[in-house]
Amino acid sequence: MQSQIEQLINLKNTWMASHITEAEFPTPLSEKGLALYQSQQQSCELVSSISGATSNSLSIYPVDCHPLTIRYSLVLASKWQNEEEEKEAVLEYLTQIMFEEGSPAQLYVGFFNGKPAACGMIFQSDSNIALISDVHALPLANQQELISEMENSLMTMIANEGNSLVLCRY
Numbered sequence: 101m102q103s104q105i106e107q108l109i110n111l112k113n114t115w116m117a118s119h120i121t122e123a124e125f126p127t128p129l130s131e132k133g134l135a136l137y138q139s140q141q142q143s144c145e146l147v148s149s150i151s152g153a154t155s156n157s158l159s160i161y162p163v164d165c166h167p168l169t170i171r172y173s174l175v176l177a178s179k180w181q182n183e184e185e186e187k188e189a190v191l192e193y194l195t196q197i198m199f200e201e202g203s204p205a206q207l208y209v210g211f212f213n214g215k216p217a218a219c220g221m222i223f224q225s226d227s228n229i230a231l232i233s234d235v236h237a238l239p240l241a242n243q244q245e246l247i248s249e250m251e252n253s254l255m256t257m258i259a260n261e262g263n264s265l266v267l268c269r270y
Contacts, residue, residue, distance in 0.1 A: 108231045112223040119196045133193025144268040158210035158249050171209045171216035210250050218250040230258040233268040
């Protein structure tokens with residue numbers, strides 16, 4: 101199963117890169133953002149289950165239109181909050197994400213008090229294993245609670261479909 105998980109992570113990273121590598125005219129800023137994203141993806145902690153009570157403070161929506169892609173991108177790019185130029189590059193990269201019918205990835209945005217505050221991704225290939233990754237929340241006072249709630253919600257979605265799952269924390 102470990103090799104299947106590694107293959108799934110590689111497929112996810114290839115899919116994420118394809119939005120720039122397959123673009124006809126990628127911008128230099130989006131290419132820099134891809135490089136920053138990829139460097140952050142070099143190591144992950146694999147988790148097969150998480151415990152603990154979760155609140156219901158997030159309203160979670162699948163990203164199915166460009167305005168939600170922008171909100172997802174804003175939340176995830178906040179990981180690079182200490183360096184404004186890096187954050188801008190990652191934001192430029194992430195906003196290039198395009199979805200096609202049958203995409204192996206589904207992005208989610210969690211709204212807290214009516215504003216985008218958390219994000220995450222479920223990536224599934226042909227196997228019965230789903231990868232949860234890129235879970236993050238804005239640097240608010242309850243950031244860790246929002247991350248935990250997003251992780252739990254995505255894990256519940258996968259478990260309800262009867263698939264095996266693994267969470268990759270970066």
